[in-house]
Amino acid sequence: MAERKRLGEILVGLGAIDERQLERALARQRESGLRLGRVLVEEKMITEGTLVKALSRQLRLQSVKLDSTYIRDDALRILPADVAVRHAVIPVDVMGTSSERYLFVAIEDPTEKEVLDEVQAARKPDLASLPDRPTQP
Numbered sequence: 001m002a003e004r005k006r007l008g009e010i011l012v013g014l015g016a017i018d019e020r021q022l023e024r025a026l027a028r029q030r031e032s033g034l035r036l037g038r039v040l041v042e043e044k045m046i047t048e049g050t051l052v053k054a055l056s057r058q059l060r061l062q063s064v065k066l067d068s069t070y071i072r073d074d075a076l077r078i079l080p081a082d083v084a085v086r087h088a089v090i091p092v093d094v095m096g097t098s099s100e101r102y103l104f105v106a107i108e109d110p111t112e113k114e115v116l117d118e119v120q121a122a123r124k125p126d127l128a129s130l131p132d133r134p135t136q137p
Contacts, residue, residue: 004058005057006058007036007037007054008022008025008026008036010058011046011050011054014050014053014054014057016045016046016050016054017040017045017046021040024043025039025045028043037051055110061110064106066090066092066106069092069106071090071092072093072094074094075091075092075103075104078094078103078123079091079103079105079122079123080122083118083119083122087118087119088107088108089105089106089107089115089119090105090106090107091103091104091105092104092105092106103119105119107119
């Protein structure tokens with residue numbers, strides 16, 4: 001498996017920042033302890049949208065625009081509300097077969113393993129009994 005590219009390298013490759021901006025942001029990152037993406041957004045070197053695009057590319061994950069995404073009711077029923085609120089996670093969709101179902105969530109930082117582990121553990125077990133598609137009235 002190919003090694004994952006660094007975020008700064010991706011942003012330079014996209015033309016979003018240049019090498020000098022990257023070096024400046026990396027220095028601030030070392031001083032502040034913040035993540036590189038957060039530093040770049042706070043310093044107004046990139047937008048949140050550019051950060052999401054670069055992170056999606058880096059992590060090989062699809063991004064989602066919640067304001068234009070249909071959120072399925074059955075996805076909302078799978079994750080307890082207190083877990084979703086505590087971690088700012090939004091259940092979006094459920095896919096798969098009756099024996100193997102997947103809950104898709106929108107999450108600010110998909111690299112936070114602790115959050116993903118808690119979401120996985122908190123899912124309600126009745127996934128197989130949920131309908132494949134919502135019924136329309």
